[in-house]
Amino acid sequence: MSLPSRIEAIVFASDEPVSIQKLRDLLEGAASADIRQALSELQAHYGERGIRLREVAGGWQFRSASEYASVVQQLWKTRAPKLSRSMLETLAIIAYRQPATRAEIEALRGVRVSSSMVAALQERGWIKVLGRKEVPGRPHLYGTGKAFLVDFGLNTLSDLPDITELMDKDEVETTIESKETEAVEENETAEA
């Protein structure tokens, strides 16, 4: 019973990514360094096969290789639905700027963000409420959830490509405020 084979069996049978910590608990006495070594051996072994050993969301998982997507998809009648641009943009903003409020997302996208879309992202576990911002109205602060890493094949958030933050929090605040003033002015004009 070699270490790589035991790890292989565990990772295969698990229905979620298995962390090194978990492997260490299951394989009493195995050192983290040996587990890592065994994992990289396995990873090399699966190199060009139809399934790959991947590190996602802090754990290890067997996944089909993306180049075989079109054949595997035929197993099911339904396809994963296409994501709307508004959903993807909102998700990208939250991923890069978390914790972010809805007002911040709206200021950056220049459009209102619908509750149903936020709910759809929450339902998939891609975003979650991290807390509330201590400003009037105590709006929710959103961040990404574990399912975001799992579904997009990321190990940590730092796997996202680097981007320079073009507008810092203060600049966004100014935009939100000026928008609010504008809206108020508009209402006043409309009422007058």
Add this chain to the structure above:
Amino acid sequence: MTTGVQASETGTDTALSPSVRLDAFEGPLDVLLHLIRDQKMDIFDIPIASLTVQYLEILDAQQPLDLEFAGDYLVMASTLTQIKSRMLLPRPELDEEGEVIDPRAELVAQLLAYEQYRAAAEELNEYPRLERDIFVRSVFPEAGEIERPLPEPDLDGLLLAFRQVLKRVGGEVRQHVFMDTMSVREQMAFVLERLKKGGIILEELLDRPGREIIVITFLAILELWREQAITVVQETSFGSISILPKARASEISASEVAA
């Protein structure tokens, strides 16, 4: 959300394709970026007058305007007009450090930031995604602990199974006097009685001597199914069909039939 009226009849003299539809955009920033990039304007020195005219033309062309959808676009129209008029005022306005204040600065910052997240969103969409490009065992189409309801067969499935049973007993034609007593209601009571012990496979229920009794039992099953006194499930297509009691409903029907 359809504001998709084409702007083909307005005869705009802009360089823009006249068939710009607002519903193809993700909001005013998206439209402005499209205009700026399409006409290779310098984003750090936007010809605000020309941009405003083109933007308003696109907006005008989307008649009738769905106000709920158009709100954000109208706010941008007023922002653009405001910037335009500020540009016309005697300048330069200077800030505390003596730098020239560009009325366009905030909009430009917003456009650049949006453009960046728009690109990030596109990139995110290209990532091999679980359940679209990459699969793991048994997470698709329903994940984990979700209980899958057993599919109900359609009438065809039931008839097919019935025909198979009939075919099997086909050769064995019995001389049988069709007795008055053999009524459908009686068989309904019989079926419900059998179901008291739990579910039963259709073929087992039909495993009785003689064509007539099979036909009548089958009719009884159909009748019970119609009255929703029983549940009929077929786990795989062409697989065996099970008849299950429907807890409360079956009790009521049984007493009815007995009476």
